[in-house]
Amino acid sequence: MDVRLQTSMVFHLDKCIGCHTCSIACKNVWTDREGAEYMWWNNVETKPGTGYPTAWEDQTKYKGGWESNGEKPGLKMGSKSSRLLNIFHNPDLPKLDDYYEPWTYEYENLFDAPEGADQPTARPVSMITGEYMEIEAGPNWDDDLSGSPVYAANDPNLDALTEEQREELFDIERLVFFYLPRICNHCLNPSCVASCPSGAIYKRGEDGVVLINQDKCRAWRMCVTACPYKKTFYNWSTGKSEKCILCFPRLETGQAPACFHSCVGRIRYLGGLLYDADKLVDSVNVPDGHLVDAHRDILLDPHDPEVRKGAMKNGIDERTLEAVERSPVYKFVKEWGLALPLHPEFRTLPMLFYVPPMLPVMANTEDGVYDTANDELFSPIEKSRLPLEFMASLFSAGNIDHVSLALKKQYAVRLFKRLETVGDIDAETVRVALEECGMDEAEAEAIYRLTSLPTMDERVVIPPSHREEALQMLNDDMWDEKGKAGLGSRNLPVRGS
Amino acid sequence: MFMPITKNSYFKSAGLVAFAVALLIGILAAAGFGQDPGRKVFETKCFSCHNIGGGNKQGPDLKGVTDRRSEEWLKEFIRTPTAMSRKDQDAASLFKDFAPEIMPDQSLTDEEMDSLLKTIKTLSDSGEMFTPEGAKLARPIRRSDVREGWRLFTGQKEFENGGVACSTCHGIGSFGSYGGGTLGPDLTATNIKYRDPELILILQEPNFPTMTEMFRDHKLTEEEIVQVFAYLKHSKEVSPNAAIAATTDSGAVEPRFLITGFVFTVLALVGLNFVWRKRHGNVRGDIVERSKI
Structure with missing residues (x-):
């Protein structure tokens, strides 16, 4: 057993209201720079939709992630030799138009325009060329177009649906969508790290944050292709690639990352997970349907004395383990089985998990009469407005059992609390619902508390990363590092060096 | 008085005589x-x-x-x-x-x-006929010279004064499958074209514009001249049917070659443009294009 620590995340999609506050918080802190205008380390997508960059989930086009032939996983973008052949012209990169051309508006014109017959306008100006432009796409374009048939209908996950289901989905008045906020998954088996010819990308030993060394990056852009989530971005100004750093300077000083801190819906949970690195390769060498189980299998119980012993042996501090024991992520992912990885079939073992959203039918229109009355409090999840197949395509590589269980548990918790607070449901119905997903009342209560009433300290339990210990390995003079935190390299990134 | 010739004075006078002869x-x-x-x-x-x-x-x-x-x-x-x-x-x-x-x-x-x-x-x-004075080899040709000359010609052995190997610009019948350079004429039949003293003079002091410049500060040594000469003489024996190659104007450009090259370059570029015609396409553009009615 090789016990290691990963700072991991859960996004509770049932609580996401799609306000994009997280994206703005991230933009203001990290990517409000020349060359980074088009980057959204955190973005919120509308599902069904093509996302950002357009149709990023379609790996037949972008060649991201891993492929497994049952023996050894290999990068989908090709073998080492084929990558070397394409090193000066990587053919599978998203174009700027697949992201979008960043723009601002000519606001000065509103004040400085000479007097004329018309109102002055603020025309859009490209942030790259500085010239007037027509806006054709944006980082959340499908949201702006409210699930338009152009973007929503091209969601790659709709392939999992039957023709009939797809038609129903796009029926007028049946249109349905939910939000999917995405940041870097800080994967356990990161394909971006594996693809980098310069060795510039690495996964931090102490907390598993995946980072790009700006001094070493040589702009080959292999990581941009290799990352199936398209969460590494190329900065055209500095000539280096960049990605979400999980606000590690904030984590090291005990603060939640900016997107977590600012989340209005409080959907974001952060905590440590222990995993067994020895089982890592085997866990991605299983058929698609078993990937979620294999992923959960490598996560270790921090209460297990054996695990604790292994953790101590690998230099994980006692105080860190205490924080890991309180990890909300461990509860959501392992104990309750509520949270699922996004697209596990990419085989990167993403460490950001999602609680799938419930999309119950709340009303019917019949003969032009809008009827909110329903026989049941909530429609059963089998009748959810988005078919389970769609959710399974997103969160469990096609295995419907996992999404079904996660949704049924949420459904049961609602009934359980309804009985307690309002009392207008039959106790037997609640018992059946709880039993169906193998849940007792204590667990239902715990899920309810962590979903609805968690404090900041319960949602974000940062395992102390003990940077001082990592630094000690690099620098003998500990006093020199005293009181320091944050970005190690203070050199400006320079193209070509 | 009789002065016996001492040993010392004998040498002195001999030295004087030698000096006088050398001076003369x-x-x-x-x-x-x-x-x-x-x-x-x-x-x-x-x-x-x-x-x-x-x-x-x-x-x-x-x-x-x-x-x-x-x-x-x-x-x-x-x-x-x-x-x-x-x-x-x-x-x-x-x-x-x-x-x-x-x-x-x-x-x-x-x-x-x-x-x-x-x-x-x-x-x-x-009415006097011109006869060259210096067009002579330093020593008679030996058997091994042909091989040594071949080594010099092909560049396997460097010229002592740093001259460029002959094969850089010249081909020769016995050179091998890839042939030598094509800037200068083929030298297979060169000992038919030039008689021995003429060939030796060329090796001593090349008088073709390109070679004059290249060998001005890198003259062949006497020994190397013998060896290369031996090899050039020998090569005609190896390929007896070779034709004499004329000295031609190296500045002349053959238009047919240029035109052919131009046409093939254009064809290749058009072909590449066709093979990679989708290189500027993007995913979003395709989706939008497809959705247009």
Whole structure:
């Protein structure tokens, strides 16, 4: 057993209201720079939709992630030799138009325009060329177009649906969508790290944050292709690639990352997970349907004395383990089985998990009469407005059992609390619902508390990363590092060096 | 009084005699060239293709040429024969008579030119035939020289003074499947084209524009001349059917080659453009395009 620590995340999609506050918080802190205008380390997508960059989930086009032939996983973008052949012209990169051309508006014109017959306008100006432009796409374009048939209908996950289901989905008045906020998954088996010819990308030993060394990056852009989530971005100004750093300077000083801190819906949970690195390769060498189980299998119980012993042996501090024991992520992912990885079939073992959203039918229109009355409090999840197949395509590589269980548990918790607070449901119905997903009342209560009433300290339990210990390995003079935190390299990134 | 010759004085006088002889030889030698520097110029620059009074070789016999042509004509022709053949009738007919051979441009200083013309006139007037003085090998050819010459020719062994290997610019029959360079003519039949003294002179002091420049500061040593000469003589024996390759104007451009090259380049670019026609496409553009009614 090789016990290691990963700072991991859960996004509770049932609580996401799609306000994009997280994206703005991230933009203001990290990517409000020349060359980074088009980057959204955190973005919120509308599902069904093509996302950002357009149709990023379609790996037949972008060649991201891993492929497994049952023996050894290999990068989908090709073998080492084929990558070397394409090193000066990587053919599978998203174009700027697949992201979008960043723009601002000519606001000065509103004040400085000479007097004329018309109102002055603020025309859009490209942030790259500085010239007037027509806006054709944006980082959340499908949201702006409210699930338009152009973007929503091209969601790659709709392939999992039957023709009939797809038609129903796009029926007028049946249109349905939910939000999917995405940041870097800080994967356990990161394909971006594996693809980098310069060795510039690495996964931090102490907390598993995946980072790009700006001094070493040589702009080959292999990581941009290799990352199936398209969460590494190329900065055209500095000539280096960049990605979400999980606000590690904030984590090291005990603060939640900016997107977590600012989340209005409080959907974001952060905590440590222990995993067994020895089982890592085997866990991605299983058929698609078993990937979620294999992923959960490598996560270790921090209460297990054996695990604790292994953790101590690998230099994980006692105080860190205490924080890991309180990890909300461990509860959501392992104990309750509520949270699922996004697209596990990419085989990167993403460490950001999602609680799938419930999309119950709340009303019917019949003969032009809008009827909110329903026989049941909530429609059963089998009748959810988005078919389970769609959710399974997103969160469990096609295995419907996992999404079904996660949704049924949420459904049961609602009934359980309804009985307690309002009392207008039959106790037997609640018992059946709880039993169906193998849940007792204590667990239902715990899920309810962590979903609805968690404090900041319960949602974000940062395992102390003990940077001082990592630094000690690099620098003998500990006093020199005293009181320091944050970005190690203070050199400006320079193209070509 | 009788003075016996001591051992010491004997050596002294012997040394004196030796010194006197050396001095005399030196003076004579200096005088020999000093008297007529034009002979030296003719020998190194002209003799491989021209005679004075010995009949036509690669080029015409120059006996009496100073009477046939004006001095200005001669000077211009010697320096830029090819250019002149394009505008001057006489020069053109000369080129025609000796085609496909051309005369390479010769870079001579004014003094060299004057002395050369003077020598041609003197020899023509006196009816004396020009015989070269220096066109001799340092030693007789040995069997092993052919192999050594081949090594020098192909560049397997470097020239002592840093000269470029012959095969850089010249091909030769026995060189191998890839052949040598094509800047200069093929040298397989070169010992038929030039007689021995002429060939030796070329090796000693190359008088073709390209070679003159390249070997100005990198002359072949006496030993190397013997070896390369031996190899060049031998190569005709290996490939007896080789034709004599003419000295041609290296500045001439064959238009057909250029045109063919241009056409193929354009075809290749058009082909690549077709094969990679989707390289500027993007995912979003395709989706939007497909959704248009």
